[in-house]
Amino acid sequence: MTVMDSVAPPAPPRTAAARLRWALADGWTITHRDLAHRARRPGQVVVELLFPVMIVLMFAYLFGGGMAIPGGGDYREFLMPGMFAMTMVFGVEATFTAVSADAAKGVTDRFRSMPMAPSAVVTGRCAADMLNSALGLAVMIACGLAVGWRWHHGLGPALAAVGLLLLLRFALLWTGVYLGLAIRNPEAVMAVQILVWPLGFLSNTFASPATMPGWLGAVVEWNPMSATVAATRELFGNPGWGGGSWAAQQAPLLALAWPLLLIAVFFPLSVRRYRTLDR
Structure with a gap:
């Protein structure tokens, strides 16, 4: 037996406060790692930030003249x-790709062999993605201000709207983390896109649910993204489609309930899946 073999890993902390500090410290280490990886790829970061800006410019200046708002x-x-x-929804593919690539390359297994908090890898990944999402949202807000968008109900409601957007992103990140750990194949990102794109476009972003067939309009109104869009339009004081259905009238409530439900489902699933990767 070598000296290295005789060194036992440190025992996990026993108190709840110590375990929390342990988890936060390990989670920040993973966050720093993921941010460092992005810093080494500035071109990719710039493209990710500018792509939604290009979409905004296209819709605002090419299609905007033909759109009538109720x-x-x-x-x-x-x-x-x-x-x-x-922008918050379509970042799920990047989360899935990063998590599944680490799992496929054995990086995640290496982390699991270390004396780390069990939740550190998944929470660190989400923390890094949330920082990137906040940066992307800031760029989009600057783009909106540049093309003439404004909020009209004061700073407090505007910050509440930003909070709802980031909450939606946080909830969907856990979905991406779970799928990345479950599939463990970065090339399967197309399967995730098949799930994400309907979520984005079967919403009230571009068209009113009232103009759709009854069943499709109901699906759109109960879409978690539609709830966030309707709630943020209301908080920003921007025009929207309106609607008399319960889902349309209770959009702020659903904008909170849907993300919290997704977190309640996919956060424990992600941690459990991480713990049982080799089974």
């Missing part, structure tokens, strides 16, 4: 809350 209102102010939400 009750009047500026199309660009109508558009931007939906684009903010789509």
Whole structure:
């Protein structure tokens, strides 16, 4: 037996406070690792930030002239809350790819062999993605201001709207983490896109649910993204589609309930899946 073999790993902390500090410290280590990887790929970061800006410019200046908003209102102010939400939703593919690539390459197994907090890898990954998401949302808000979008109900409601957008992103990140750990194949990102793109486009971002067939309009109104878009339009004071259904009238409530439900389901699933990767 070598000296290295005789060194036992440190025992996990026993008190709840010590375990929390342990988890936070290990989670920050993983967060720092993921951010360092992104810093080494500035070109990819720039493309990720500018792609949604290009979509905004296309819709605002190419299609905006042909769009009519119920009750009047500026199309660009109508558009931007939906684009903010789509930016939060479409980042799930990047989360899935990063998590599944680590799992496929054995990086995740290496982490699991270390004396780390069991939740550190998944929470660290989500923390890094949330920081990137906050940066992306800031770029989109700057883009919106540049094309004429404004909020009209004061700073407090505007910050609440930003909080709802980041909450949606946080909830969907756990979905991406779980799928990445479950599939463990970065090339399967197309399967994730098949799930994400309907979530983004079967929403009230571009079209009113009232103009759709009854069953499809109901699906759109109960879409978690639609709830966030409707709630943020209301908080920003931007024009929206309105609607008399319960889902349309209770959009702020659903904008909180849907993400919390997704977190309650996929956070424990992600941690459990991480613990049982080799089974």
